[in-house]
Amino acid sequence: MLRVWCAVIAITLSSLTAPAIAAMSAVNPALMQNLDARPKNVVVLPPQVFVYELSAGGVPTRMGEWEALARSNLGSAAIRLAGEAGLFTARPAPDFGPEEQALIDAHLGLYERVAQSVFVYGRGEQSAWAHKKNEFDYTLGPGLAFLRERTGADSALIVLGSDFISSDGRKALFFAGLAMGMIMPLGQSFLALGVVDLRNGDVQWMGFDASSRLDTRQPEHVEELIRTLYQSWPGPR
Amino acid sequence: MNVRLALVALVLLTSACAPWSRVAPDSRHFEKRGDYTLEQPAGWVRRTADVNDLFLTRDGPALNTIVITRQPHDRKLPRTRRETRADMLPIELAELALAEWRSHESTAQLEVIENAPTLLGGRPATRVHIRYLNERGLPIERVMVACVDAKGRLSLLYEAPAIVYFERNLPVFDALLASLRFAP
Amino acid sequence: MMHVRLAGLLLILALPAGADEVAPWAHAVTAGELDSRERSLWQEADEFDQALARAGRVNTDPALTAYLQGIMDRLYPEFSGRLTVRLLNAQHINAFALPNGSIYVNAGLVARFQNEAQLATVLAHEGAHFTHRHSLQQAERVRNAAAFARVAGMLGVPLVGDLLALSSMFGFSREHEREADQIGYQRLIAAGYAPRESVKTFEHLQAEIRAADIKEPFFFSSHPKLQERIDNFTELSRDTDSGETGYERFVETTAALRLASLERDLAAYRYKQVILMLTTPAARQEYPPEAAYYLGEAYRLRNDAGDAERAETEFRRALDTAPRFAPTHRALGYLYFKRGDKAAAAERFRRYLELAPTAADRGYVEAALQEIPAP
Numbered sequence: 001m002l003r004v005w006c007a008v009i010a011i012t013l014s015s016l017t018a019p020a021i022a023a024m025s026a027v028n029p030a031l032m033q034n035l036d037a038r039p040k041n042v043v044v045l046p047p048q049v050f051v052y053e054l055s056a057g058g059v060p061t062r063m064g065e066w067e068a069l070a071r072s073n074l075g076s077a078a079i080r081l082a083g084e085a086g087l088f089t090a091r092p093a094p095d096f097g098p099e100e101q102a103l104i105d106a107h108l109g110l111y112e113r114v115a116q117s118v119f120v121y122g123r124g125e126q127s128a129w130a131h132k133k134n135e136f137d138y139t140l141g142p143g144l145a146f147l148r149e150r151t152g153a154d155s156a157l158i159v160l161g162s163d164f165i166s167s168d169g170r171k172a173l174f175f176a177g178l179a180m181g182m183i184m185p186l187g188q189s190f191l192a193l194g195v196v197d198l199r200n201g202d203v204q205w206m207g208f209d210a211s212s213r214l215d216t217r218q219p220e221h222v223e224e225l226i227r228t229l230y231q232s233w234p235g236p237r
Numbered sequence: 238m239n240v241r242l243a244l245v246a247l248v249l250l251t252s253a254c255a256p257w258s259r260v261a262p263d264s265r266h267f268e269k270r271g272d273y274t275l276e277q278p279a280g281w282v283r284r285t286a287d288v289n290d291l292f293l294t295r296d297g298p299a300l301n302t303i304v305i306t307r308q309p310h311d312r313k314l315p316r317t318r319r320e321t322r323a324d325m326l327p328i329e330l331a332e333l334a335l336a337e338w339r340s341h342e343s344t345a346q347l348e349v350i351e352n353a354p355t356l357l358g359g360r361p362a363t364r365v366h367i368r369y370l371n372e373r374g375l376p377i378e379r380v381m382v383a384c385v386d387a388k389g390r391l392s393l394l395y396e397a398p399a400i401v402y403f404e405r406n407l408p409v410f411d412a413l414l415a416s417l418r419f420a421p
Numbered sequence: 422m423m424h425v426r427l428a429g430l431l432l433i434l435a436l437p438a439g440a441d442e443v444a445p446w447a448h449a450v451t452a453g454e455l456d457s458r459e460r461s462l463w464q465e466a467d468e469f470d471q472a473l474a475r476a477g478r479v480n481t482d483p484a485l486t487a488y489l490q491g492i493m494d495r496l497y498p499e500f501s502g503r504l505t506v507r508l509l510n511a512q513h514i515n516a517f518a519l520p521n522g523s524i525y526v527n528a529g530l531v532a533r534f535q536n537e538a539q540l541a542t543v544l545a546h547e548g549a550h551f552t553h554r555h556s557l558q559q560a561e562r563v564r565n566a567a568a569f570a571r572v573a574g575m576l577g578v579p580l581v582g583d584l585l586a587l588s589s590m591f592g593f594s595r596e597h598e599r600e601a602d603q604i605g606y607q608r609l610i611a612a613g614y615a616p617r618e619s620v621k622t623f624e625h626l627q628a629e630i631r632a633a634d635i636k637e638p639f640f641f642s643s644h645p646k647l648q649e650r651i652d653n654f655t656e657l658s659r660d661t662d663s664g665e666t667g668y669e670r671f672v673e674t675t676a677a678l679r680l681a682s683l684e685r686d687l688a689a690y691r692y693k694q695v696i697l698m699l700t701t702p703a704a705r706q707e708y709p710p711e712a713a714y715y716l717g718e719a720y721r722l723r724n725d726a727g728d729a730e731r732a733e734t735e736f737r738r739a740l741d742t743a744p745r746f747a748p749t750h751r752a753l754g755y756l757y758f759k760r761g762d763k764a765a766a767a768e769r770f771r772r773y774l775e776l777a778p779t780a781a782d783r784g785y786v787e788a789a790l791q792e793i794p795a796p
Contacts, residue, residue, distance in 0.1 A: 064464035065457055102374065105475060109375030110400045117297030121282075128257035128282050138296065141401035201401070317690045326755070328785040336690040345689075346477050346510055353784035361788075374475035 023225070024208045025232035026123045028136050031204045035235035039155035039204065042082065042090045042195060043147060047074040047159035048108065049191070051216060056169035066165070070216035074159050077219070077226040078193070082157075085230050086237035090157060094150065107140050107201075111158050114138050115192035118206050140201035148198045155198055161191030161209075163216045189214040193229055207232060256285045260293070267291060272307060272388065273358060276416035278409045301397040301406050303413065309389040316340035321390045327354045327363040330383055330390070334365055338379075344369045350378070357384045357391070358419040368399060378403040382414055393417075445553040449503035452521075459520070459557050466521035466556075473509070473525075480508040480528060488674045489526065489544070492537060496545045496608045497552065504548050508678075512685050512694075514626055518547040520556035529694075531675060532682035533625050535703060537667025538609070538618035545605035545612075553604065555597040602650060606657055615664030620654045623647050632697040672707050680708065683715040692719035710742035714749045721752070732756065747776035751786060763793040 031037060051067045052060035079090040096104060117138065124133030147156060191214075194206040207229030215221050262279040269290055277283065277293060281303075284292040291305040310321045316337050321330065331352050338344040344367070351366040362384035368376055376399035383392035395410035397403040452463050473479055480486070489506040497504050503522040512529035519525075524547045526540075534540050550556070593601070610616050627647045686695050698704050699716040717735030720728040733756060739749040754769030770786050780786070 062461060062465045064461040067464075102475075105374050106376065106400065109371060109373030110398050110402075112373065113297075113299035113375070113398060117300050121297040126257060128259045131259065131280075132296075138300075139401055143400060319690065326759075326785075327788075328755075328782060331785075333690075335688060339685070339689040345512075349781065352782055354788040370475070370477045372472050372476050374477075 023228045023232075024119070024123065024210075025229065026118050026133075026136070026203075026206045026208075027232065027234050028138075028202065028204050029134050030136075030202075032234050038235060039088050039153070039195065039197070041153045042088045042155045042157050043093050043151040043153035043198075044075055044078050044090050044157045045093050045104070045108075045159075047071045047078075047161075049074060049159065049161045049163060049216060051163045051165065054164050054166045054170050056167060056173045058170075060164060063165075066217050070163060070222075073216060073219050073222040074191075074226070077222045078157055078159065081223065081226050081230055085227075085233070087230060087233050088155075091151070091153070093147075100146070100150075103143060103146075107144050108158065108160070110140050111194065111196070112160055114140065114203060115160060115194060115206065115208075118194075118203065119192065119208050122206075136203070138203040140196050140203075142200050144196070144198055144201060153198060155195050155204060158194050158196065159191065161189065161216075163189040163191075163214065165215055165217070189216065191216075191225070193226075205233060257282050258285050259283075269307065271420050273391070273417055273419050275305075275413055275418070278303075278413060281409075295406060295409075296402070300402050302395070303410055304394045304396075305392070306394075307389060307391050310385070312389070321385050323385055323387050325385050327361050327384070330385060331363040331365050334363075334381055334383060334392075335367075338367065343371065344379075346370070355382060357382055357393075357414065358417045360384050360386065360419065376400070380407070380410065386419075443554045443557055446500070446551075449500045449522075459554075462520040462556055466519035466523060469519060470507075470521070470523050473507075478509050478511065480510050482508070482678075484674065485678060488670075489531075489540075492541050493524065493544050493548060495612045496541060497548045500548070500552065504551060506544065510685075512682065512689060512691060514629055516543050516547050518550035518556075520551070520554075522551050524548065524551070528678055528682055529686070532679045533629060533698070534622065534671070535625075535668070535707070536618060537671040538614040538665065539622040539625065540671065541609055541612065541614050541667075542605065542619040542622040545608040546601045547605075548608065549601040549604035550593060550597065553597075553600060555593050555601070559593055559597065602653065606654065610661075610664070613664055615666050616654075616658040616661045617664075618666055620651055620658060623651045623654065627651065629694060629697060633691070633693045676707075676709075680712075683708075683712065687715060687718050687722065690722055692722040695719035696723065711739055711746040711749070713739035713742065714746060714752060717749075717752060721756075729756070745776060747773050747780070750776065751780075751782075754786070754789070758789055758793075764796065767793045 047070070049067060049070045051063050051070050053063050053066070054060055075092060079092065082088055082090040121129045122132045122136060122138055124130045144156060147153060189209065189211055191209045192206060193208075195204045196202065197204055209225055209229065214225060260277045260279055260281050260283055265276045265279055266274065267277050268274045277291070278295070281293045281295045284294075289304050289306045291303070293303040295301050308321075310323065313320055314333065314337050317333065317340060319333060319336075321333065325333075335347075335349065335352075338347055347367040347369040349365070349367055351364065353364055355362050355364040362382055364380065364382045366378065366380045368378045370376055377396060378399045379394065379396040381392055381394045383390060385391075393410075393414060395407070397406060452460055455463060485508055486506070489508060493504050493506045494501045500522070504524060505522055506524045506526065508531065509525050509527050511527040513527055514530045514533060516524070516526040516530055524544065526543065526547075530543065531540060606616065606619060609619060630647070683695055683698070686692070695715055696719045699708065699712055699719070705712065713735045717732040717739065720732040720735065733753075736749055736753050736756065739746060740753070743749070750769045750773035754766045754773060756766075757763070757769060758766035767790060770790050774780070774783065774786060777783075
């Protein structure tokens with residue numbers, strides 16, 4: 001019994017020290033079949049990531065400063081690593097006026113539903129949904145086409161997600177619980193990155209991460225995440 | 238909402254997903270014995286374990302759903318706590334549906350796009366089309382066609398985001414409606 | 422061994438997380454003056470403001486908004502620019518304060534009152550939640566209470582007393598609500614409002630809750646019970662007879678909102694509330710003649726014994742006093758139609774369509790007319 005507990009604690013400790021990225025992706029088969037259509041210029045919309053601290057009691061509190069850090073980390077990593085990997089030239093988005101922003105917000109609301117649907121169904125992992133992998137017609141529609149002229153980009157990269165980070169109290173409780181034979185969940189993050197064709201809104205590629213140890217406040221965590229996700233970008237570099 | 242996205246992901250990663258089956262072109266026919274038949278849209282996916290008569294989606298429930306529900310009159314509606322009656326006029330049925338939706342937080346600020354009498358399987362029915370905004374400012378549209386008879390109330394509902402998805406599959410919903418036949 | 426572990430865990434969780442009393446604001450603070458905990462709360466509140474606006478929940482009528490803001494600025498002049506009042510397109514009797522000074526009042530709540538002083542009572546109360554930083558205090562309490570609950574639950578130790586403080590996990594605690602009542606009352610007097618009206622504010626709310634036969638709503642669940650508040654305010658205002666009610670200003674500014682509120686209540690089948698409003702003589706006198714139609718509709722929807730007759734009486738009253746108000750003709754048309762008096766129904770339906778040729782429900786009325794044989 002003691003050896004079992006040591007093993008459990010060792011595994012848990014090791015998972016606490018290194019981010020465990022659970023990366024998944026979906027690629028539009030139309031893009032796979034016509035790699036020349038891959039975007040060359042991509043505008044990165046400001047990441048919309050909500051970062052919470054999970055208290056010992058499991059109460060999430062949004063942390064504004066952590067969010068600013070997470071958004072900055074994600075945005076800059078997405079831009080820099082795309083260039084380093086030779087995927088496309090990525091640029092940050094300009095400031096938008098209220099009407100443009102309202103239109104973008106509505107489309108981000110749609111993107112959220114599209115991302116959820118692609119993650120659960122569109123990757124074709126359930127047998128009844130296997131067809132979606134090839135019949136992949138998820139789209140935001142042409143409503144964001146104005147961004148082509150506005151930014152010179154062919155496509156937009158959109159980042160949405162949540163990161164729940166355990167407080168020190170919660171981590172202490174985790175260990176205490178472990179010693180008493182109880183496992184309580186630590187933090188969890190979920191991120192969806194997607195590239196959409198600005199002409200028609202078609203989803204070209206999506207990458208997802210659902211991991212328990214990613215901390216979006218840490219630049220090196222975020223870099224490793226983006227690098228891993230970008231590996232599923234179709235075609236040669 | 239991003240919390241919701243994360244929670245959906247968590248639930249689905251860690252638990253068994255609802256069983257689904259795809260509607261094949263040669264198995265579109267659906268019969269609720271002694272009540273009605275209709276033709277399901279080929280290629281859509283049906284949730285097989287569902288409390289409704291039919292729950293269908295093409296791309297995932299967040300992007301489009303068709304839900305068909307038959308309930309007895311004495312099953313009170315959840316918000317208004319009202320029962321339906323077999324002799325209700327279509328306009329009364331519409332009024333009740335709208336009251337139910339207006340009593341729900343997410344649809345309280347709905348806008349009525351259309352509210353008109355129609356026929357369902359040859360019987361007088363109501364067709365109500367609304368739009369509402371979700372918390373992200375995404376407009377969602379919903380069409381309900383419903384009627385009452387001795388068995389209770391029957392409603393067929395189609396909902397999808399107004400951007401792209403609603404118009405895309407409205408003809409599919411209308412075709413399903415047109416295919417409905419009541420048992421003699 | 423178990424006791425040692427329990428003590429150890431509770432020690433971890435008992436580390437103070439800033440649950441001390443905090444000093445109230447003395448002026449209109451800016452976000453830059455906050456520590457990181459409170460800044461996070463304010464940021465979340467800012468985003469909630471944006472989300473409400475994006476979802477179309479906020480009533481943007483400039484005259485109404487300016488009116489409400491004027492009352493708040495009169496109550497809290499030193500917080501002008503920080504305490505921001507917005508009207509929500511919602512019918513439930515509710516108002517709430519966010520940590521960043523955003524105060525929201527539901528249209529349904531405003532429509533319940535008879536004068537400005539009664540409305541000011543609510544605004545004064547909500548303003549106090551902001552000035553006394555109740556959100557910050559509550560956030561810490563919730564985190565610690567949840568932690569204790571978690572630990573105790575994990576170890577199978579039954580909770581004693583009100584450690585959980587469940588009521589504090591939703592809205593403000595009873596202590597904060599009492600404090601807001603007291604501070605709000607002082608603000609009401611300082612602004613020159615008639616303090617006696619504060620009693621009527623809660624009497625109106627109590628009457629509505631009883632009429633609608635609902636438990637004191639969620640908004641009130643952590644509040645001192647309404648009767649307690651009525652008693653407190655009655656005691657406080659016992660020897661006061663001064664101050665203004667702002668009656669005429671209120672009636673004029675809120676006329677359209679109150680009528681729209683009747684429509685929205687009916688559309689959501691909140692007919693009990695409509696009956697309460699329109700059978701109270703003091704309230705009824707402030708509505709136009711067509712209000713009889715709304716009362717008739719409320720009776721129709723309630724459908725108790727005798728309500729069909731009451732509905733017809735009210736529809737006829739509306740017909741006499743506001744003959745060009747189209748919905749009355751439709752309502753009578755359906756009443757006669759269901760009674761089998763098709764000729765009378767047809768006459769009413771045709772008049773309805775003459776008065777409202779572009780009515781959205783024209784299709785239903787035409788379908789009904791088609792069922793009526795021509796004379």
